[in-house]
Amino acid sequence: MTVMGREIIQILEEWAPKRLAVENDRIGLQVGHPDAEVKGVLVALDVTEAVVDEAIRIGANWIVAHHAIIYRPLNDLRTDRPAGRVYAKLLAHEINVFISHTNLDAASGGVNDVMCELIGLTNLEVLLPTYQPSLQKIVVFIPESHHEKVLQAMCQAGAGAIGEYSHCTFNLHGTGTFLPGEGTNPHIGEQGKLEQVSEVRLETIVSDEVRDAVVQAMKKAHPYEEAAYDIYPLELQGERLGVGRVGDLPRSVTLRELAEKLKVAYQLSGLRMVGDGERRVRKVAVLGGSGGRYYRNALSCGADVYITGDLDHHTVLDALAEGLTLLDPGHHAEELVLQRVVDILQRKLPSINIQATTVDTNPFTFL
Known part of the structure; x- marks a missing residue:
């Protein structure tokens, strides 16, 4: 049975509607045509040249990604440069790119819920409401x-x-x-x-x-x-929906114990810890991706510790001075949602080959 691109878009937007996204987020179909037939789907966090090569290799003509391929304004489309080569390959091989970003962060069962599930948080509430x-x-x-x-x-x-x-x-x-x-x-x-x-x-x-x-x-x-x-x-x-979650651990643990639990649950080789490792924590705020600027939301929710990525020096000093401990598993922890996306699409489209990328797009290595 022929499956068209609009069917993929409908499935994803029913799960993670555009209205859940933060203002001006770059989401939706960014490359290609909504009526393009779906021959295969590759699910990825980022659209890099290696990811596009993988899509070509497995015969996927749709890429569903979390991070926008067109995020900042384009100055040119020179194919002798890395960014231009990616677009050239996408167009030459008629590969369509659909983005589900902060709307997938906010969606029930999306990025933040997966991150909370993996460490056993309960009594979840929204950290940063975007829609009600x-x-x-x-x-x-x-x-x-x-x-x-x-x-x-x-x-x-x-x-x-x-x-x-x-x-x-x-x-x-x-x-x-x-x-x-x-x-x-x-x-x-x-x-x-x-x-x-x-x-x-x-x-x-x-x-x-x-x-x-x-x-x-x-x-x-x-x-x-x-x-x-x-x-x-x-x-x-109605129910408040939005980005990030606040919930409770089954019991209080030390910050260091939570950090070790996070490394296993998120499959990390390392992470950054801010605060006294022996301090006991139980109420946890989580925001996948880059969430340093929202640390005061975590404080106002009564969180003992805030898990988010891309923390900068000055934000960390301010948060620590206000009594908040932090764990930074990296922006790339959002990739934990990829298999969930595959599963949801595969249930609705059983005749289509749908895979999560095997390409590691995390630019950081812990030594």
Whole structure:
């Protein structure tokens, strides 16, 4: 069965929607055409020349990467220079590049959740919120004969989702009345005659991003020419989503013990530790990639230790002075999510060869 690029994009954006990304992040399709047929997929952290060569070697014409290949403005596309050679190879071999960056950091089960899972953190909360959907209540009146059909259609479109629960609705039986006018073609009743019908009042919650899809699904499943429904704005808001996590270890450990645990869990040859190695820690903030500028968010959440990459000298001194210990596993720790991406795509696209890169793009070596 032929699979087109839009199917990959849809799968990834359903998991990690663009709205979760931080402002001005470079995400989405950066090279290629969304309607290009998918012959194979290579999942990588970075798009380097070696990664492109690997894609060519395994017959993958789509690369799904975490870090944007077009991040800073291009000054030229000279093919005698390293960056230009990469673009030339991509275009010559018709390889498409799709980027899922801070939206994948924020997504449930994405970069930060994987990093937390590997060290056993529980009671997770968002460190840096980037999105919180508005909620509305939708009420629709349905003849009893079509109640189940309409309920299922609405919930499959995203209505009734509360936390880890789906299909959350309230249903009340009653009598609906209507009088079909001239020119109508009623599913029940006759023109000019008042009709009384046993109906169900269905109430459920929708977030603003799925509201239109839910209404369309409801109308499609509803038997009436004109479905009667209401939408009420609510002061309630949906689950806060965003970058980074704060959670608890099963028990307190020393900073040094946590550092050793991190080396094993993240498959590191070394990391940087800031603070007294014998200090006991339990509440942990995690932000994959470069998160030094958010250390005060970790402090305000009550974290004992902050795990993030690319920490600079002055930020570390400031954080340490304010009582925060830190562990820097490197920016490249984000590669821990690659197999998760492969697994999600492979479940949805079983006929396509999908692999994580074997190329090590970490520019640092611990000696």
